[in-house]
Amino acid sequence: MNKNSENLYRFLVGLADDSVVLSHRLSEWCSNGPYLEEDIALSNIALDYIGRARMFYQYAVEIEGKGRTEDDIAYHRNEREFTNTLIHELPINDFAFTMVRQYFVDVFYCEYLQQLTQSSDSQVAAIAAKALKESRYHLKRSEPWIKQLSEGTEESKHRVQLALDELENFVGEMFLMEDWEKELVEQGIAVDREALQADWDKQVQEFLAESEMKFPDSQLQIRGGRNGIHTEHLGHMLSEMQYLQRVHPGLKW
């Protein structure tokens, strides 16, 4: 691969990894939700993210040109090789945490994907257009959930606050730019994440303020995901997710 292809490959795998680990987390709610309706809804969102992951991986292996498959990338890399940003991999904790995380990424993706639909790479733009529709729908669900939980009972409000506290450190990483990503922005392929941060803060703070919830800003940053420095949680997720492929390598399923 030349440098441009390498950058594009990194970019695609990063976006795919974000999606695949979040879909895994969301799928953990199946049969565990507070309502049967939520089992269905959260599974649905998980399915959207699996779909995204597959599209990005498939395009990535095409760019790589070594004849690998989406599953080779998803199931045969270890925890130091995954490049998702950390917010996507955090455990589901309780329903409040899952929904606050979802709300945060929904707000992010609605803007990010909107801009990515303008990518000069037509395949990236097409994937973004499909994903954007999904994220807008996700946000229509996560917003009212945050509102209901923030203004529901003392307990639900407390749980939302704990989720906000825990996630505060993990939001900023979504707005970080690596050098290779900046190069892709210059080529019109990628989106400048940094430029989205101020609006994200404003939108989230204003929305939470309606329910008298406080969120300082997204400036505190725990970083490392794009370079394979993860939380301890990812290794456990991968050992579960990759178990069959690792025990029986090279087979078709």
Added chain:
Amino acid sequence: MQTVDDAAAQIEFDRRIADEQKIEPTDWMPDAYRKNLIRQMSQHAHSEVIGMQPEGNWITRAPSLRRKAVLLSKVQDEAGHGLYLYSATESLGITRSELIEALQTGVAKYASIFNYPTLTWADVGAIGWLVDGAAIVNQISLQRTSYGPYSRAMIRICKEESFHQRQGYEIMYELAHGSPEQKAMAQDAMNRNWWPALMMFGPHDSDSAHSGKSMQWKIKRQSNDYLRQKFIDQTVPQIEVLGLEMPDPEIKWNEELGQYDSGEINWEEFYQVINGSGPCNYQRLKHHKKAHQDGEWVREAVRAYSEKQQAKKEQKSA
């Protein structure tokens, strides 16, 4: 208590059943018919919901992204069936929370098959193929059931179930034509799930507690043994295509009857599992109760929020 009006209504009800007309939620119906339906439909709904657990057991370990997406969407379908069937049951004048309580206190049952563990990935294939296959045989028959909402639910659900069965068979086919380990995994899962799948059709006709009335009211349209035989006859050729050993050495084509002979079900095991002592009975209910309890604060918050909104509205209009 039956009144003179009820007696006239009973005659009309009987006439409609005889004429193959559907009974609708607002129609008069005998109490025993209503109770029988609530029992059967809620059992069906609970089966869909509890059935999410054994298959859900493999969602996070599915061996490829495609398999994971298909399995997750299948389990999501089952949740949808559960929801649809709960709603149909509610049309008989009972609430979903009452139904869930009956499940959690053991008053209501669910399909016994889900009290067996899904030990390997092949169990996901075997369940889709055999369990959904058996369910389809049963549900096709129930499309003609006399209660309108139940009948319509079955028509809709059958369409999705046939996809489920195909995805299960596809998993089995891939495994049966894969490595020796994969083939052994498929054989083992089929052997373990075969008998519980046959048990899904219930006791022999001669021993079935609820069958008589259900048949008379046309809630149930064909007998347990008839449907079980139908399932065996359609499944044996599929086992041959897979190239697996028969799970029952007594399976043999009977030229005279034009159907397969097969061995006798272990009825002691059947009743043991039904009565709560299957390998996973305790685990399944515990899981369901835990999810329900863990979600209680969410449901409380939703109630509180909606009350607050209502109060605000009233304040405004006052």
